[in-house]
Amino acid sequence: EIVLTQSPATLSLSPGERATLSCRASQSLNVYLAWYQQKPGQAPRLLMYDASNRATGIPARFSGSGSGTDFTLTISSLEPEDFGVYYCQQRKKWPLTFGGGTKVDSK
């Protein structure tokens, strides 16, 4: 199975700062990677798909990049509502897999 490794595990930042989250795959995904945001007590929400496409209603401060095995989610300027856990997910091969998550919390 394809293993997704997210780093860092925790990112402590202040509102207004730039957040850079990484997801590395154990084999090439082409661009078949998504990012989700999960806030405490809530279901995950799709942010990005196919590495760089923003899902409906997602603000422009979120951007995704990468291909192959290395992917990045960038939040250009953190808003208070952006704190939570972020997961990457691949659809290149069965079984579908998620990364372990990066927690973005307030410094």
Place this chain on the structure above:
Amino acid sequence: EVQLLESGGGLVQPGGSLRLSCAASGFTFTSYAMTWVRQAPGKGLEWVSVISISGGNTYYADSVKGRFTVSRDNSKNTLFLQMNSLRAEDTAVYYCAKDLLEGGPYNYFDPWGQGTLVTVSS
């Protein structure tokens, strides 16, 4: 507005069975593949199963293969997950989710339901 409402979770003994349901509304259910994803308490996300539009194609994680069965009733806009031979490690919140695009499965999930908690314990 798309809505997904899971039900059927609860406390069950090891070796027992449970059937989860996911009632869908606000979109053409018959045009989208559907998925189950679970999250153990305090842990990350784990994909469980996908079912195609017609129900003719199903896919499972190795951890549940042979024990769980996904199905759908397109006449009632409802997705199901039959869970048998339950183990303590199946304890999790179970989410249903709609595929991002029509046709497929495309295997990106948007949106998700609020989840239903399954606890396997004696």
